[in-house]
Amino acid sequence: MTLTPQPSDKFTFGLWTVGNPGRDPFGEPTRKALEPTYTVEKLAALGAYGVSLHDNDLVPLGASLGERGRIVADFKGALDNTGLSVTMATTNLFTDPVFKDGAFTSADARVRAFALQKTMQAMDLGAELGAPTYVFWGGREGAEVDAGGNTVDALAHFREALNFLCEYSQSQGYGFRFALEPKPNEPRGDLYLPTVGSALGFISTLEKPEHFGVNPEFAHDTMAGLSFPHALAQAIDAGKLFHVDLNDQKPGRFDQDLRFGAENLKGAFFTVKLLEDSGYSGPRHFDAHALRTEDEAGVWDFAEGCMKTYLILKKKARQFNEDREIQELIAAYKVRDERLEGLSKTFSRENAEQLKDTRFDLEALRSRGPGLERLDQLTVELLMGVR
Ligand SMILES: [Mn+2]
Numbered sequence: 001m002t003l004t005p006q007p008s009d010k011f012t013f014g015l016w017t018v019g020n021p022g023r024d025p026f027g028e029p030t031r032k033a034l035e036p037t038y039t040v041e042k043l044a045a046l047g048a049y050g051v052s053l054h055d056n057d058l059v060p061l062g063a064s065l066g067e068r069g070r071i072v073a074d075f076k077g078a079l080d081n082t083g084l085s086v087t088m089a090t091t092n093l094f095t096d097p098v099f100k101d102g103a104f105t106s107a108d109a110r111v112r113a114f115a116l117q118k119t120m121q122a123m124d125l126g127a128e129l130g131a132p133t134y135v136f137w138g139g140r141e142g143a144e145v146d147a148g149g150n151t152v153d154a155l156a157h158f159r160e161a162l163n164f165l166c167e168y169s170q171s172q173g174y175g176f177r178f179a180l181e182p183k184p185n186e187p188r189g190d191l192y193l194p195t196v197g198s199a200l201g202f203i204s205t206l207e208k209p210e211h212f213g214v215n216p217e218f219a220h221d222t223m224a225g226l227s228f229p230h231a232l233a234q235a236i237d238a239g240k241l242f243h244v245d246l247n248d249q250k251p252g253r254f255d256q257d258l259r260f261g262a263e264n265l266k267g268a269f270f271t272v273k274l275l276e277d278s279g280y281s282g283p284r285h286f287d288a289h290a291l292r293t294e295d296e297a298g299v300w301d302f303a304e305g306c307m308k309t310y311l312i313l314k315k316k317a318r319q320f321n322e323d324r325e326i327q328e329l330i331a332a333y334k335v336r337d338e339r340l341e342g343l344s345k346t347f348s349r350e351n352a353e354q355l356k357d358t359r360f361d362l363e364a365l366r367s368r369g370p371g372l373e374r375l376d377q378l379t380v381e382l383l384m385g386v387r
Contacts, residue, residue, distance in 0.1 A: 005046060018303050091136075102140050104162075133177050166207070197234060219248065223253065266379070268309065329371050329374060333371055
């Protein structure tokens with residue numbers, strides 16, 4: 001298996017990721033902005049499959065129709081020349097100060113209506129570029145203070161907006177699959193729908209939940225001290241993994257968006273293993289950026305690093321699945337009992353009665369060691385390359 005990325009690996013990057021100029025709340029940009037057409041050429045040369053974009057990553061806010069047409073035509077030309085696809089589109093509903101107190105969830109009806117207008121225009125752009133998936137990351141959908149009494153209203157407004165936009169997509173024949181991207185905080189003090197679980201719960205309240213899934217992000221769960229592989233597993237279990245944002249993060253920090261695998265190698269390994277084992281066929285999308293210290297060469301090192309680490313971990317996941325000792329330990333860990341599994345799988349009065357009459361050897365259950373120390377050490381050795 002080669003460690004050189006191929007389009008068939010389905011690696012994708014947001015224009016805003018490699019295009020991140022290194023601005024932070026305390027400092028000015030450290031790099032020049034990259035032209036979208038140049039970004040497409042560079043990513044294609046590195047073996048990427050596609051790009052994703054916010055409306056304003058490509059078309060600046062306030063551009064005339066003529067300017068928009070020229071920019072989109074140039075961009076399409078770069079896509080055609082390189083064979084790259086646009087795999088996901090989204091709306092920037094966070095940079096403009098108009099969204100300082102929310103977009104879809106703003107307490108101001110005029111802001112909510114403008115957010116719908118801007119999103120419909122961004123969906124038109126995404127459809128024109130052939131994006132199959134549309135992501136909603138509510139960057140400003142949250143609050144610092146709850147004194148305005150908007151917390152319940154905000155969810156109702158959010159629901160109305162998503163229902164409206166789903167109908168818009170269908171009436172236009174766009175057929176987008178929508179993915180909600182949860183995040184606990186930043187840039188707002190507290191964001192609504194902070195976790196994968198809250199997004200999944202919210203989706204079930206929408207008019208057409210079948211068109212909505214989630215776009216979990218490694219850094220977002222990690223910021224809150226949660227396990228990303230567990231969040232990912234819940235999305236897979238619900239059949240709602242529509243897209244995924246890969247990066248890395250130290251827990252308890254600001255949103256670092258580090259290179260995939262840069263910090264938590266075990267978390268990255270189990271993320272890749274889950275994606276590969278589950279049969280997820282969507283883009284492996286990197287939503288991260290190079291360190292602010294870097295120049296443009298560092299940006300491409302960052303992009304290459306994300307993909308290479310994924311491929312190494314994919315190889316390791318295969319090795320894990322083929323490692324006889326590891327698989328024997330897993331088989332021993334997952335204790336089977338045909339009779340009890342038969343009784344507990346589905347309820348019947350008879351099964352319930354038999355279960356109530358069953359005597360369990362609790363001393364044996366209490367004293368049994370499941371062998372996780374050995375199994376985890378073998379995993380670590382495998383990741384360190386000595387297995
Ligand atoms: Mn993201």
